[in-house]
Structures are given as C-alpha cells and as structure tokens.
Amino acid sequence: MDKIKIMEASVRKWEGIIKGKRSDGGVIDCPPCRIFYILICIGCPIAAYTGKKFCKGTPYGRWYWHQLEAHDRIRKKVYCPECLKLATEMRDFMIEIVEHMKAQKAAKEKAVELTTNE
Ligand SMILES: [Zn+2]
Numbered sequence: 001m002d003k004i005k006i007m008e009a010s011v012r013k014w015e016g017i018i019k020g021k022r023s024d025g026g027v028i029d030c031p032p033c034r035i036f037y038i039l040i041c042i043g044c045p046i047a048a049y050t051g052k053k054f055c056k057g058t059p060y061g062r063w064y065w066h067q068l069e070a071h072d073r074i075r076k077k078v079y080c081p082e083c084l085k086l087a088t089e090m091r092d093f094m095i096e097i098v099e100h101m102k103a104q105k106a107a108k109e110k111a112v113e114l115t116t117n118e
Contacts (some may be wrong), residue, residue: 003045004105006031007098010046012036018084023077024063049097059089 008032016022027033036044041053050057063086067076071083078084 003032004098004101006035007045007094007101011091011094011098014087014094017077017087018091020078023075024067024087026064026076045097045101046094047102059086059093060084063090 013024013031030038032042032044032046036042036047039045044053046055046058047053055061063083064076065101066082066086067073071079073079078087089096
C-alpha cells in the first residue's frame with residue numbers, strides 16, 4: 001500500500017471540491033480515512049504529520065464547522081467564498097503532506113544507497 005498515492009488521491013478530492021465538481025462526504029469518501037480511520041484513526045499519514053488523530057490540527061475542523069454553521073446542508077461543498085478559501089487550505093495542506101512524505105522517502109532511499117555503497 002502506497003501512502004503517498006493515497007494522499008495524492010486526497011489532493012484530487014479537494015481539487016474536485018474547489019472546482020465545485022464534488023462534495024465532501026467526510027470519513028466516507030476521504031481516501032486515507034477509508035483505509036486508516038476504522039473508528040480509531042491509526043496509521044493515517046495526516047495523523048502522522050500533525051501528531052493528532054481525527055484530522056485535528058488540519059484545516060478540516062474549520063471547513064466542517066463553517067459548513068455546519070453557515071450552510072447546514074447534507075452535502076458539504078463549496079457554497080460561498082469562505083468555503084472556497086477553506087477547501088483550498090485543505091487541498092494545500094494535503095499537498096504539504098505529500099511533499100513531506102516524498103522528501104522523507106527520498107531521504108530514506110538516499111540513506112540506503114549510502115550504506116550499500118560502503
Ligand atoms: Zn461557505
């Protein structure tokens with residue numbers, strides 16, 4: 001299982017929300033949640049990055065509460081400029097995690113390379 005691919009799917013999800021092509025189904029359609037959530041949220045790259053479970057410390061909380069307080073509809077999607085801003089923050093945060101994971105992976109491969117060359 002490639003965690004980077006899973007997080008890239010998450011970036012694509014938020015891209016779709018920003019473009020107004022899809023809504024946010026939370027845990028049900030979050031690519032990492034579908035694999036890692038299972039009520040306890042263990043092993044998710046987002047939790048590993050923030051050090052907090054259930055997407056605390058990410059822009060998701062603000063998106064969620066804005067949806068509830070400003071729109072209160074079943075479908076969480078972009079309804080106003082604030083929605084767009086929060087969805088963009090979430091997309092950018094997912095990109096930040098992907099970049100971080102790619103950098104870590106590259107550093108690991110570099111370390112392996114160095115030890116095998118000795
Ligand atoms: Zn809104």
